[in-house]
Amino acid sequence: MSEWRKELAIPRDAAPHPESNLEWWYCYAILSGKGGSRYALMTAFFRVGELPVGKGHYLIYSLIRLDKPQFIARSYLDRPLFYQMTGMYLPMYFLFRPGDRYTLNQYGxxxxxxxxxxxxWMKNVSVSSRPTVVRYGQARLAFEDDAKADFSLRIDDPEGTIELEFAPVKPHSLIDGEGSLNGLYYYSCTRYRVSGRVRHAEGDETLTGSGWFDHQWGRNYDLLKGEGWNWFGLQLDDGRELLASELHKPDAPQRPGSPHSTHGSGNARDAQAILILNDRAYTTKNVDIKPLRSWRSLRTGLIYPVEWRIRAPDLRLDLRVSAAFPQQEMPIIGPLRAIWEGACRVSGTDLNSGRAVCGTGFVELAGYAAVQDVPAAPPSQ
Structure with a gap:
C-alpha cells in the first residue's frame, strides 16, 4: 500500500481541457426526503472531440426512487457529437470490431x-471556466469558484425538477495524476453534504444526503477497441471512502449462462483500490473484486453482476456490495449499448479492528456488450 501526496493544479484542473479528446464531469447523490422517501441520482456530462474546437457533447443521468423502487434514465446528445460519431468514431470502431451487428444497425x-x-437530441450546450459552468440542455452543473469544490446541480426533467447544492466534507483526492491507467487524468472529491429540493407530481420535497464528484480528462481510445470497466465509489458510515476499479478487455467472449457469465467482464486487469481516510488517499493493487450474483436485462439481454465481494487486505477491508435493486441499466448511444449504473448498499468487516462496517455508494459497469455474445437489434425510432 502506498500513500499519494501529489498536489492538484486547482483551479486549472477544475476547468475544461480543450486538448483532451475525452472529458467528463460526474456526480452522484443519495438523498432522503420527507415521510421516509429516499432518492438517488447520477449525472455525467461528456465532452468528446479530437480538436480543441467543435467538441461533441453527451449527457446521461438517472433519477432513482429507492423506497419504491423506480429507475428513470436519460440519454441526450448534440449534433456535433452525432457528426463525429458517424464521420469518424464509429468507422474507426468497425476497424476493431467489424462483426458488431448491433452497432452496424444503429450506424445505418x-x-x-x-x-x-x-x-x-440536446440543444443549448455551453462549457465555460473561471468559474466552471457546464450547461447541457436541461441540466446544469456550476461551480461557485474553480478554486473550491462547492458546486450546484440542476436537472429539469419531464418527471420533475431537482436542485441540489454540494458542499465538500473532504478536499480533492488525486486518483491518477499521470494518466497511467487509461490515459485519463483523474481526481475526485469523495464526500459532500448535499441539500436541495425536488419538485414532482407528488409535491415539493426538501432533500438532504451525501454525494460524490469525479472529473476525468485526457486522450483515450479504449471504447473503440471494445474495452470496459467496473467502478465502485463507496462511502462508509465511519467516514472513509473506497474507490475500487478494474478494466476488462473483450477478447474472451461469453454467452449468457456460461460458467463465467456472472462476471461478464472477459479478462479483468489493472484492478486497484484507493481508500480515502481524512485528507489522505492510500492505494493498492492487492484487491480482489469477485461477483457473487447476476441479473439479466430484459431490454438488452445483457448479464451484469449485481452483488460483489471486494477484499483489499492492505486497506484492511472485506466488503460485500449489493445493488439496491437490479433494474438500474442505463441505455448508452453507440457500441456500449448500455451500462449498469446503480445505487448500492455496503456491508462488511474492518480486518484491523474486526468491527462491522456499512455504507452506500454507486457502481458502474461498462463494456458488457463486448464480452457477451448477445444478438440484438437496436430499438426502432
Missing part, C-alpha cells in the same frame, strides 16, 4: 438521420 439509422429510441 444514424446515417439516415434517425436517432434510435430512447436517445434524444
Amino acid at each position: 439509422q444514424l446515417l439516415q438521420g434517425k436517432l434510435p429510441s430512447p436517445h434524444r
Whole structure:
C-alpha cells in the first residue's frame, strides 16, 4: 500500500481541457426526503472531440426512487457529437470490431438521420471556466469558484425538477495524476453534504444526503477497441471512502449462462483500490473484486453482476456490495449499448479492528456488450 501526496493544479484542473479528446464531469447523490422517501441520482456530462474546437457533447443521468423502487434514465446528445460519431468514431470502431451487428444497425439509422429510441437530441450546450459552468440542455452543473469544490446541480426533467447544492466534507483526492491507467487524468472529491429540493407530481420535497464528484480528462481510445470497466465509489458510515476499479478487455467472449457469465467482464486487469481516510488517499493493487450474483436485462439481454465481494487486505477491508435493486441499466448511444449504473448498499468487516462496517455508494459497469455474445437489434425510432 502506498500513500499519494501529489498536489492538484486547482483551479486549472477544475476547468475544461480543450486538448483532451475525452472529458467528463460526474456526480452522484443519495438523498432522503420527507415521510421516509429516499432518492438517488447520477449525472455525467461528456465532452468528446479530437480538436480543441467543435467538441461533441453527451449527457446521461438517472433519477432513482429507492423506497419504491423506480429507475428513470436519460440519454441526450448534440449534433456535433452525432457528426463525429458517424464521420469518424464509429468507422474507426468497425476497424476493431467489424462483426458488431448491433452497432452496424444503429450506424445505418444514424446515417439516415434517425436517432434510435430512447436517445434524444440536446440543444443549448455551453462549457465555460473561471468559474466552471457546464450547461447541457436541461441540466446544469456550476461551480461557485474553480478554486473550491462547492458546486450546484440542476436537472429539469419531464418527471420533475431537482436542485441540489454540494458542499465538500473532504478536499480533492488525486486518483491518477499521470494518466497511467487509461490515459485519463483523474481526481475526485469523495464526500459532500448535499441539500436541495425536488419538485414532482407528488409535491415539493426538501432533500438532504451525501454525494460524490469525479472529473476525468485526457486522450483515450479504449471504447473503440471494445474495452470496459467496473467502478465502485463507496462511502462508509465511519467516514472513509473506497474507490475500487478494474478494466476488462473483450477478447474472451461469453454467452449468457456460461460458467463465467456472472462476471461478464472477459479478462479483468489493472484492478486497484484507493481508500480515502481524512485528507489522505492510500492505494493498492492487492484487491480482489469477485461477483457473487447476476441479473439479466430484459431490454438488452445483457448479464451484469449485481452483488460483489471486494477484499483489499492492505486497506484492511472485506466488503460485500449489493445493488439496491437490479433494474438500474442505463441505455448508452453507440457500441456500449448500455451500462449498469446503480445505487448500492455496503456491508462488511474492518480486518484491523474486526468491527462491522456499512455504507452506500454507486457502481458502474461498462463494456458488457463486448464480452457477451448477445444478438440484438437496436430499438426502432
